[in-house]
Amino acid sequence: MTGPRRDPDMVRPYVRTGGKIRARDDVRLESVLIAASGPTDSLGPDPRRVMRLFTGTVGGLAVADIAAALELPPSTVRILVSSLMDSGHLTSPVAASDHQPESDLLQEVLRGLRSLV
Amino acid sequence: MDCAPWSDPPVTYVPATVTRSAKIVVAGGFGVGKTTLIGSVSEVKPLRMEEPITQASAGVDDLRGTPHKTTTTVAMDFGRIHMAGGSLALYLFGLPGQARFQPLWEDLAEGALGCLVLADTRDLDASHDALGLLDSGGIPYAVAINTFPDAPGYPEAELREALALDPYTPLTTCDARDRTSSLHALITLTEYLTEHRSAAVLETPR
Numbered sequence: 001m002t003g004p005r006r007d008p009d010m011v012r013p014y015v016r017t018g019g020k021i022r023a024r025d026d027v028r029l030e031s032v033l034i035a036a037s038g039p040t041d042s043l044g045p046d047p048r049r050v051m052r053l054f055t056g057t058v059g060g061l062a063v064a065d066i067a068a069a070l071e072l073p074p075s076t077v078r079i080l081v082s083s084l085m086d087s088g089h090l091t092s093p094v095a096a097s098d099h100q101p102e103s104d105l106l107q108e109v110l111r112g113l114r115s116l117v
Numbered sequence: 118m119d120c121a122p123w124s125d126p127p128v129t130y131v132p133a134t135v136t137r138s139a140k141i142v143v144a145g146g147f148g149v150g151k152t153t154l155i156g157s158v159s160e161v162k163p164l165r166m167e168e169p170i171t172q173a174s175a176g177v178d179d180l181r182g183t184p185h186k187t188t189t190t191v192a193m194d195f196g197r198i199h200m201a202g203g204s205l206a207l208y209l210f211g212l213p214g215q216a217r218f219q220p221l222w223e224d225l226a227e228g229a230l231g232c233l234v235l236a237d238t239r240d241l242d243a244s245h246d247a248l249g250l251l252d253s254g255g256i257p258y259a260v261a262i263n264t265f266p267d268a269p270g271y272p273e274a275e276l277r278e279a280l281a282l283d284p285y286t287p288l289t290t291c292d293a294r295d296r297t298s299s300l301h302a303l304i305t306l307t308e309y310l311t312e313h314r315s316a317a318v319l320e321t322p323r
């Protein structure tokens with residue numbers, strides 16, 4: 001059924017995600033993905049639509065960008081992307097080991113915002 | 118900007134220089150200026166996502182014992198600013214502030230640096246749900262009063278009391294239609310986050 005934190009009155013549609021029902025914790029709306037040179041085996045229709053967005057570009061897309069482009073709910077895209085990371089089709093442009101401490105990120109954001117005014 | 122092939126709508130790719138991303142949430146009631154603020158600061162055309170949520174009507178059963186359900190679609194706009202020499206993408210998400218969207222918030226606001234709450238003095242009560250969601254989610258926030266022409270002005274102390282703000286929560290004003298004004302509101306939030314976030318994170322159980 002649903003996880004312990006889920007409100008039983010609220011059920012989100014997970015029908016299009018091929019059975020995977022939880023997103024990875026590190027796959028959030030703002031998480032940027034790039035194509036990995038992974039397997040080119042057969043994928044379902046929605047994972048294929050996701051992967052098609054990455055064809056012919058070195059650029060990345062965040063989970064939210066994918067949800068908007070494909071008109072899919074972001075909760076569904078988080079799960080699709082989690083599966084595609086697990087299967088080696090997508091990867092994040094940062095290695096998990098060189099995550100910056102949060103204070104550095106905030107300082108960068110503050111500097112960045114100030115530079116725009 | 119390059120476009121995706123085939124029939125899917127065009128997308129603006131994140132430049133290959135971006136290695137990190139962060140998220141700030143913009144919250145508030147309907148019509149308070151979330152879409153406007155995101156549009157005025159975003160460097161790419163703001164986009165929209167839609168999340169359908171199915172909500173059981175409480176206490177109503179049909180003959181099979183299945184609760185009646187209503188489906189609401191929650192629309193969320195977002196934009197993006199590139200910074201730190203193109204290595205960092207800051208995403209801004211507009212999230213509706215109704216309390217019944219709490220499960221959605223848990224999923225979507227998770228990991229946010231913080232939240233800018235927009236408030237309108239013509240309907241301060243509309244902000245309470247958003248403030249409650251943030252308090253219970255442990256997400257730090259600043260409040261910006263959006264200056265609508267026919268909105269009544271109040272002394273700061275009265276506004277703080279009406280919104281039940283902690284004394285250290287930043288309270289500012291902005292015109293969401295104006296890029297510089299919107300950026301200043303975001304700077305006020307981020308200054309507060311850099312000063313207070315580290316301590317708050319240590320106190321928040323994960």
Ligand SMILES: Nc1nc2c(ncn2[C@@H]2O[C@H](COP(=O)(O)OP(=O)(O)O)[C@@H](O)[C@H]2O)c(=O)[nH]1
Nearest residue numbers: 147148149150151152153263264265292293294
């Ligand atoms: N005067 C004034 N009007 C605003 C401001 N922000 C938004 N508006 C207007 O208020 C209306 C609703 O804004 P919108 O951004 O769609 O609100 P949302 O529902 O929170 O996304 C629009 O017609 C905006 O042009 C503001 O700061 N000042």
Ligand SMILES: [Mg+2]
Nearest residue numbers: 151152194211
């Ligand atoms: Mg809006």
